[in-house]
């Protein structure tokens with residue numbers, strides 16, 4: 135009998151498997167796709183020689199992850215690229231807000247002097263305490279004492295539980311800081327009037343000013359491949375191309391960890407879970423989906439503002455109110471006329487992504503859950519608005535509707551890329567309310583995906599905490 139089986143090889147499945155293998159437990163990963171990596175895969179989606187990140191593209195959470203930081207991934211082929219700026223947000227008047235890696239430079243560049251002062255006052259003290267703050271944010275919720283002292287924790291909590299829309303309007307006067315915060319918070323896929331959207335904005339700002347917003351040379355796949363190689367170097371095994379539909383598809387093992395979301399677990403376990411646990415899993419809420427485009431381009435995107443060329447990520451929508459309207463419309467079940475589009479242009483900083491002189495771009499916007507709508511025209515109109523001539527640079531494009539994204543990876547239920555809504559309640563009750571959200575009521579059965587704390591993104595912390603719980607509860611101490 136094996137010690138451990140992990141189903142799914144996303145960042146959380148790989149992290150869980152590595153923790154188990156590091157403790158000398160025989161561990162095998164079962165992955166439905168032919169390639170490991172889940173949300174970290176890259177592929178040649180358009181033309182020969184162009185490498186596209188199918189899902190995740192920019193990785194501040196991976197570089198800052200307390201677990202990934204400890205792994206020797208550079209030795210296994212991972213190399214980071216870090217532009218000087220994390221993010222650009224162009225406006226119709228040709229100006230542009232920029233989130234630089236330097237907090238001082240960002241503050242200086244804002245369009246109002248009062249905002250520059252406010253920005254430093256707000257973020258500088260938090261930046262000084264960012265490592266313990268990150269430890270608290272990425273740690274398992276409610277199961278241990280926080281690392282920050284109570285004054286620091288209260289100061290972070292007071293601001294971060296606020297909705298970003300009113301916070302940005304009350305605290306900042308100019309369009310730059312307001313749009314930067316609104317766009318960052320929109321990554322949460324919540325309405326900007328919802329709590330705790332300011333927490334997302336705050337964390338992304340602090341990541342920019344601490345580790346930057348890096349991405350792996352050669353594509354996101356190289357994070358997956360380096361994790362996979364490291365896992366194999368510890369004796370771990372990986373089986374790909376096997377979709378687990380029932381427990382009969384898996385060998386006997388002391389523990390099983392599932393890098394899957396509640397809906398998939400319910401399919402695999404049927405009535406094996408106690409009724410009240412199944413009921414809780416059934417009531418777990420998924421959020422909006424995404425519509426995604428990948429481009430092979432003849433040239434860099436011809437932004438009106440050359441400032442946009444300083445960052446790998448560009449938020450394409452304009453000002454705070456327009457971003458808020460776009461996200462509100464999606465939650466009303468409708469498609470935004472002018473969607474908030476997140477664009478990345480990693481080939482500007484990493485020549486391995488495209489043939490010489492050519493470029494790639496990656497773009498997505500939010501859309502109602504399960505929508506089959508094609509938003510290519512709306513997305514391209516938005517990019518063209520801030521980069522006239524963009525459409526004529528397109529050599530080829532590839533799209534994913536929300537439905538197609540779920541077909542590509544069953545974890546993206548209805549196209550939700552966060553493994554479930556991450557509002558105030560489901561940040562804690564993820565997937566159910568409990569002291570160890572990773573443990574299910576069945577002996578040896580754990581959930582380790584982004585549907586557990588701390589939630590979405592490539593950081594591996596859900597898998598790390600789930601594996602620690604499995605080792606503590608269900609594995610013999612002799613192998614550790």
Ligand SMILES: Cc1cc2nc3c(=O)[nH]c(=O)nc-3n(C[C@H](O)[C@H](O)[C@H](O)COP(=O)(O)OP(=O)(O)OC[C@H]3O[C@@H](n4cnc5c(N)ncnc54)[C@H](O)[C@@H]3O)c2cc1C
Pocket residue numbers: 141142143144145146147164165166167170171172173174188189190191192193194195196376377378379393394398424426498542543544545546551552553582583584585589590591592593
């Ligand atoms: C378009 C898009 C853009 C994104 N951008 C970013 C970004 O820039 N930065 C960032 O940090 N995050 C980003 N994300 C989110 C990030 O990819 C996810 O939060 C992360 O991958 C979740 O990790 P996971 O391990 O929980 O699940 P996943 O990465 O989804 O992995 C789950 C794995 O399980 C496998 N699987 C599913 N069902 C079965 C089954 N029955 N049997 C066997 N295997 C199965 C799947 O094939 C997959 O490999 C993005 C996601 C998408 C889709």
